[in-house]
Amino acid sequence: MTLDHTLQVRINGEHRRVNDGISIAELVREIGFDPARVAVERNLTVVPRSTLAETAVEDGDDYEIVRFVGEAK
Amino acid sequence: MNVQGTVGADTWTVARRTFTSRLIVGTGKYKSLQENAAAVEASGAEIVTVAVRRVNISNPDEPMLTDFIDPKKVTYLPNTAGCFTADDAIRTLRLAREAGGWNLVKLEVLGEAKTLYPDMRETLRATEVLVKEGFEPMVYCVDDPIAAKQLEEAGAVAIMPLGAPIGSGLGIQNRVTIRLIVEGANVPVLVDAGVGTASDAAQAMELGCDGVLMNTAIAEAKDPVTMARAMKAAVEAGRLAYLAGRMQKRRYADPSSPLAGLI
Numbered sequence: 001m002t003l004d005h006t007l008q009v010r011i012n013g014e015h016r017r018v019n020d021g022i023s024i025a026e027l028v029r030e031i032g033f034d035p036a037r038v039a040v041e042r043n044l045t046v047v048p049r050s051t052l053a054e055t056a057v058e059d060g061d062d063y064e065i066v067r068f069v070g071e072a073k
Numbered sequence: 074m075n076v077q078g079t080v081g082a083d084t085w086t087v088a089r090r091t092f093t094s095r096l097i098v099g100t101g102k103y104k105s106l107q108e109n110a111a112a113v114e115a116s117g118a119e120i121v122t123v124a125v126r127r128v129n130i131s132n133p134d135e136p137m138l139t140d141f142i143d144p145k146k147v148t149y150l151p152n153t154a155g156c157f158t159a160d161d162a163i164r165t166l167r168l169a170r171e172a173g174g175w176n177l178v179k180l181e182v183l184g185e186a187k188t189l190y191p192d193m194r195e196t197l198r199a200t201e202v203l204v205k206e207g208f209e210p211m212v213y214c215v216d217d218p219i220a221a222k223q224l225e226e227a228g229a230v231a232i233m234p235l236g237a238p239i240g241s242g243l244g245i246q247n248r249v250t251i252r253l254i255v256e257g258a259n260v261p262v263l264v265d266a267g268v269g270t271a272s273d274a275a276q277a278m279e280l281g282c283d284g285v286l287m288n289t290a291i292a293e294a295k296d297p298v299t300m301a302r303a304m305k306a307a308v309e310a311g312r313l314a315y316l317a318g319r320m321q322k323r324r325y326a327d328p329s330s331p332l333a334g335l336i
Binding site: 011012013014031032033037038039040041044046047048049064065066067068069 | 100123124125126127128130133134137138139149151164167168169170171172173
């Protein structure tokens with residue numbers, strides 16, 4: 001936490017500063033994605049989609065946000 | 074036996090899910106998502122493999138696979154292609170389960186980049202962990218009947234031996250081991266990787282496999298949509314030939330017309 005009430009987090013390897021008090025669902029929306037269409041891992045643990053809206057982002061969190069894409073064999 | 078009657082109801086079941094199409098196709102290497110969707114349609118596939126990847130933060134409006142291939146109509150089978158350790162594969166599938174909401178997944182743990190051969194020690198370990206966590210893994214493996222049995226004992230819901238290295242299009246290199254795996258298995262067996270053209274797919278089915286998974290053979294054909302149709306026909310033809318039971322091979326000729334009554 002810094003004096004300007006923002007949190008430092010990492011999303012898919014990139015550093016970001018977000019407002020204190022937002023939920024993970026809000027974080028996902030803030031970067032332009034629909035929480036219903038992605039999966040989120042926080043600090044190596046999957047966060048169930050049903051709890052994204054009620055789980056607060058914390059300073060120093062490391063997120064992986066993924067979706068399904070085409071796959072080659 | 075009334076083969077026609079049998080074939081009318083010819084379905085296969087994996088982890089209590091029943092499918093009519095025995096062709097599973099990938100969703101990579103296509104020129105566009107439109108072409109990919111058209112090829113899936115032409116193949117008649119009811120299952121497609123998909124990868125789990127990071128969202129592109131710098132371009133949130135990138136087109137999504139789900140906009141072109143409807144997950145309500147086609148079963149998405151999350152795959153761990155690109156994972157080289159059991160831990161990476163497990164982590165990927167935990168996310169896939171959250172993204173898709175189902176337990177049926179495809180596990181592959183690769184051993185090295187050059188051959189993309191599976192690392193069977195890591196594959197077996199990952200299978201055990203995934204099964205404990207409630208997953209139903211269909212497992213990519215070497216064409217080794219012993220390894221196949223070990224995977225089945227660990228809880229694999231389908232055995233998916235390679236026909237040849239991934240993306241090689243070399244066709245089934247060892248028909249003997251594929252047949253031995255089919256004979257020994259109590260779960261579906263699908264040839265996964267190595268198919269290059271329609272006859273390769275037919276051959277897998279003639280050996281008694283329950284299905285075939287392919288991507289490159291369709292995606293890298295000059296005309297992927299037409300090749301998808303060819304593969305659909307080949308899988309059906311091979312399956313019918315297997316059910317019909319082929320004639321015995323002979324070393325020499327045997328005339329088709331009766332010899333009696335010759336003038």
